[in-house]
Amino acid sequence: MGEVGGLVFGLTVTLNIGQNRKCGKNRHILPMKTPTHSSRRPGYTLIEILVVVSIISLLAAMTNSAIQTVLIRTRAAKVATDLKDLVVGISMFTMERSRVPVPPGFQSEEPFPLHEGSPVLAVLLGENRYGLNASETVYISPKPGSNGAGGLVGNTGSYGYMDPWGQPYYLVVDASYNERVPNPDKKNSHEAISSRAADELFGRSAAMSSGPDKRLFTKDDIVSWR
Numbered sequence: 001m002g003e004v005g006g007l008v009f010g011l012t013v014t015l016n017i018g019q020n021r022k023c024g025k026n027r028h029i030l031p032m033k034t035p036t037h038s039s040r041r042p043g044y045t046l047i048e049i050l051v052v053v054s055i056i057s058l059l060a061a062m063t064n065s066a067i068q069t070v071l072i073r074t075r076a077a078k079v080a081t082d083l084k085d086l087v088v089g090i091s092m093f094t095m096e097r098s099r100v101p102v103p104p105g106f107q108s109e110e111p112f113p114l115h116e117g118s119p120v121l122a123v124l125l126g127e128n129r130y131g132l133n134a135s136e137t138v139y140i141s142p143k144p145g146s147n148g149a150g151g152l153v154g155n156t157g158s159y160g161y162m163d164p165w166g167q168p169y170y171l172v173v174d175a176s177y178n179e180r181v182p183n184p185d186k187k188n189s190h191e192a193i194s195s196r197a198a199d200e201l202f203g204r205s206a207a208m209s210s211g212p213d214k215r216l217f218t219k220d221d222i223v224s225w226r
């Protein structure tokens, strides 16, 4: 009985050890635990992604529009200052010299551009064209042109004076010496502007920019008299 009991005990221990080894081996070959639904990170549906993309696009468009509006206003303010300086410069020239700074024989009271080589611009900048500015007095001092800001373009002796949209400023000068010039707004294509425009403007000159649309006599023109 003692030998039988020892044998049974020995077999039991051996079987237990074998089962434990088997279990330990199986731990390495069991397949990985499949993630359950509750442990998975939440995803996004196509509709949610499209909504987010749409909102971002809308915000980008609104921001771009606001930037463009601010840019136009900033440029318009700079243009208004340039036009005022031109009119004041011509007034100063006329008071000092009892004539307007146009070449002899110039009689037009239509707007003309201050493109490169403009003699009127050269005289205002201090050049003695046609003997009009023997003292070489400087009546306007615009900055050299830069991309998107306008200013003086060209070389010494053949400058042009451009607005921020790359078009030359325009001038109307009192060539008839009656201290008024025809109102260019009468030609404006915008009814609300042309219909209420006076026939004439008082003063020795008027100056204008064709504005962002680069076309003269349209609603977005920037002028020295409005």
Ligand SMILES: [Ca+2]
Pocket (backbone or CB within 6 Å): 209, 210, 211, 212, 213, 214, 215, 216, 217, 218, 219, 220, 221
């Ligand atoms: Ca225009």
